[in-house]
Amino acid sequence: xxxxxxxxxxxxxxxxxxxxxxxxxxxxxxxxxxxxxxxxxxxxxxxxxxxxxxxxxxxxxxxxxxxxxxxxxxxxxxxxxxxxxxxxxxxxxxxxxxxxxxxxxxxxxxxxxxxxxxxxxxxxxxxxxxxxxxxxxxxxxxxxxxxxxxxxxxxxxxxxxxxxxxxxxxxxxxxxxxxxxxxxxxxxxxxxxxxxxxxxxxxxxxxxxxxxxxxxxxxxxxxxxxxxxxxxxxxxxxxxxxxxxxxxxxxxxxxxxxxxxxxxxxxxxxxxxxxxxxxxxxxxxxxxxxx
Amino acid sequence: xxxxxxxxxxxxxxxxxxxxxxxxxxxxxxxxxxxxxxxxxxxxxxxxxxxxxxxxxxxxxxxxxxxxxxxxxxxxxxxxxxxxxxxxxxxxxxxxxxxxxxxxxxxxxxxxxxxxxxxxxxxxxxxxxxxxxxxxxxxxxxxxxxxxxxxxxxxxxxxxxxxxxxxxxxxxxxxxxxxxxxxxxxxxxxxxxxxxxxxxxxxxxxxxxxxxxxxxxxxxxxxxxxxxxxxxxxxxxxxxxxxxxxxxxxxxxxxxxxxxxxxxxxxxxxxxxxxxxxxxxxxxxxxxxxxxxxxxxxxxxxxxxxxxxxxxxxxxxxxxxxxxxxxxxxxxxxxxxxxxxxxxxxxx
Numbered sequence: 059x060x061x062x063x064x065x066x067x068x069x070x071x072x073x074x075x076x077x078x079x080x081x082x083x084x085x086x087x088x089x090x091x092x093x094x095x096x097x098x099x100x101x102x103x104x105x106x107x108x109x110x111x112x113x114x115x116x117x118x119x120x121x122x123x124x125x126x127x128x129x130x131x132x133x134x135x136x137x138x139x140x141x142x143x144x145x146x147x148x149x150x151x152x153x154x155x156x157x158x159x160x161x162x163x164x165x166x167x168x169x170x171x172x173x174x175x176x177x178x179x180x181x182x183x184x185x186x187x188x189x190x191x192x193x194x195x196x197x198x199x200x201x202x203x204x205x206x207x208x209x210x211x212x213x214x215x216x217x218x219x220x221x222x223x224x225x226x227x228x229x230x231x232x233x234x235x236x237x238x239x240x241x242x243x244x245x246x247x248x249x250x251x252x253x254x255x256x257x258x259x260x261x262x263x264x265x266x267x268x269x270x271x272x273x274x275x276x277x278x279x280x281x282x283x284x285x286x287x288x289x290x291x292x293x294x295x296x297x298x299x300x301x302x303x304x305x306x307x308x309x310x311x312x313x314x315x316x317x318x319x320x321x322x323x324x325x326x327x328x329x330x331x332x333x334x335x336x337x338x339x340x341x342x343x344x345x346x347x348x349x
Numbered sequence: 350x351x352x353x354x355x356x357x358x359x360x361x362x363x364x365x366x367x368x369x370x371x372x373x374x375x376x377x378x379x380x381x382x383x384x385x386x387x388x389x390x391x392x393x394x395x396x397x398x399x400x401x402x403x404x405x406x407x408x409x410x411x412x413x414x415x416x417x418x419x420x421x422x423x424x425x426x427x428x429x430x431x432x433x434x435x436x437x438x439x440x441x442x443x444x445x446x447x448x449x450x451x452x453x454x455x456x457x458x459x460x461x462x463x464x465x466x467x468x469x470x471x472x473x474x475x476x477x478x479x480x481x482x483x484x485x486x487x488x489x490x491x492x493x494x495x496x497x498x499x500x501x502x503x504x505x506x507x508x509x510x511x512x513x514x515x516x517x518x519x520x521x522x523x524x525x526x527x528x529x530x531x532x533x534x535x536x537x538x539x540x541x542x543x544x545x546x547x548x549x550x551x552x553x554x555x556x557x558x559x560x561x562x563x564x565x566x567x568x569x570x571x572x573x574x575x576x577x578x579x580x581x582x583x584x585x586x587x588x589x590x591x592x593x594x595x596x597x598x599x600x601x602x603x604x605x606x607x608x609x610x611x612x613x614x615x616x617x618x619x620x621x622x623x624x625x626x627x628x629x630x631x632x633x634x635x636x637x638x639x640x641x642x643x644x645x646x647x648x649x650x651x652x653x654x655x656x657x658x659x660x661x662x663x664x665x666x667x668x669x670x671x672x673x674x675x676x677x678x679x680x681x682x683x684x685x686x687x688x689x690x691x692x693x694x695x696x697x
Contacts, residue, residue, distance in 0.1 A: 182566075183564065302542060302545075302546075303536075305547065314540060315541060318540040319541055335420070
């Protein structure tokens with residue numbers, strides 16, 4: 059369904075654009091606890107769901123309520139039903155290949171230029187195994203009746219204050235990192251580390267989805283400092299990346315490739331055109347006078 | 350009895366069909382590559398078109414200095430192909446439907462598992478090495494350039510401006526470096542590891558793993574795994590292969606398989622034809638000889654018969670003459686005896 063289905067382009071131009079459209083009032087909740095309709099069989103903790111925020115970020119209810127306006131659990135039962143075309147609740151919420159599911163839709167948001175710098179380098183279609191509790195932070199299904207209708211916001215169900223903020227002081231973030239693996243041909247690269255961290259934080263600080271899912275921890279650091287614990291002193295790149303084409307680790311790039319893939323991969327994904335030549339990063343080494 | 354032209358051709362056809370193998374394709378066993386042979390995987394989604402590979406190739410192979418320096422990317426504005434002084438080139442493709450940034454693809458010899466060039470070369474100047482590289486020996490080359498025509502990827506080039514000893518020029522996967530345990534020049538220079546060097550089987554696994562991890566980034570196909578029977582240089586891309594000038598009409602049969610049927614006839618022609626023709630000749634001669642013999646026998650018989658008849662006739666004539674003679678003698682004797690008896694009676 060789109061505007062052009064009824065109004066041609068000329069008509070559309072004549073319609074005044076409502077800057078701040080009012081909310082559709084259908085007695086929908088501002089927030090709710092998502093749970094299965096069969097609480098006895100359900101084990102996983104409920105999901106505090108900010109319904110209103112999702113309304114604000116979508117143009118139509120049909121993005122999620124794809125067939126009718128009924129709650130998801132009416133058709134999508136724990137094990138699937140005929141009404142839900144056999145799609146279980148688990149799948150309805152987690153299918154990566156669907157725009158209607160929570161995770162499928164959220165996964166698409168990662169393609170945004172502000173996000174793609176880090177996310178394009180990460181494996182696609184793979185939700186974090188440790189991230190369940192980020193969403194499933196509500197009361198367990200068997201105690202839900204005790205809290206039903208007694209909460210006034212979702213904050214109490216979110217033990218972590220979800221706001222992407224670096225817990226490190228700016229002074230703790232190294233200002234620059236010098237990389238000299240090509241110093242036989244070029245001057246060492248002075249990598250503006252702190253500036254890049256701050257720029258990344260700027261890009262995402264206005265995004266509700268980014269601030270929520272990155273949490274309060276310094277997850278953003280893991281965009282580059284991947285596959286290792288978060289901390290002020292993450293492992294050096296060369297701890298893992300060494301000589302290329304190691305037969306025992308065929309999927310891991312060598313150090314030379316890892317640097318370039320991460321730097322240039324991020325720049326490409328974020329549509330940062332510079333640097334366009336080697337010298338953009340690698341200052342040419344002055345020719346040494348012989349003798 | 351003599352042999353007619355029709356009979357002769359009939360024998361030839363019968364002989365040829367008996368000598369032909371019933372199923373030519375069953376004869377060809379597809380070569381799936383030397384075990385543990387090396388190759389290179391080119392991932393165009395990683396290539397940034399820096400031309401470091403071209404520069405490194407030029408250096409390690411001591412090729413002539415290019416007209417435009419390697420750090421000048423204006424050459425990417427038009428499509429290039431390898432030539433006598435360039436083993437590899439990178440081309441740029443603007444394919445907005447598939448990629449917001451330009452796609453770069455490197456071109457060089459694909460090092461077929463069963464190379465068309467080697468199968469076309471009648472002096473064996475090309476060798477498929479156990480390391481995977483297809484190498485060329487200019488000391489054997491006679492300059493026929495069949496390899497250039499045979500290559501489905503348009504790779505071998507010829508030193509047309511070399512008047513004394515022109516050579517066929519193409520990438521050799523830096524075979525001389527591989528046997529020393531070094532990387533091919535281009536691979537070593539690639540800053541993005543858009544070129545991965547390794548065993549061909551591992552490269553296919555790496556390619557598949559990348560496609561699995563980034564399904565929206567790649568076309569689900571490893572080019573070179575099966576094309577032309579398989580190649581040691583492999584490719585994965587984000588855009589359809591034809592969009593980056595890679596042939597998708599080649600099929601999965603190696604080049605030698607397409608010609609082995611016809612070329613398989615050559616030994617037959619060389620070996621079987623003399624036997625066949627000789628046999629036909631001998632048979633022809635044998636039949637002629639038989640006919641001659643028959644004729645001679647008939648003549649001999651006829652002559653014999655005539656002789657016998659004549660002898661019989663002569664015998665009969667002489668017998669009759671003898672008889673007549675005896676009768677005449679008998680008659681004369683009888684007459685004399687009668688006269689003698691008549692005279693005696695008178696005297697008595």
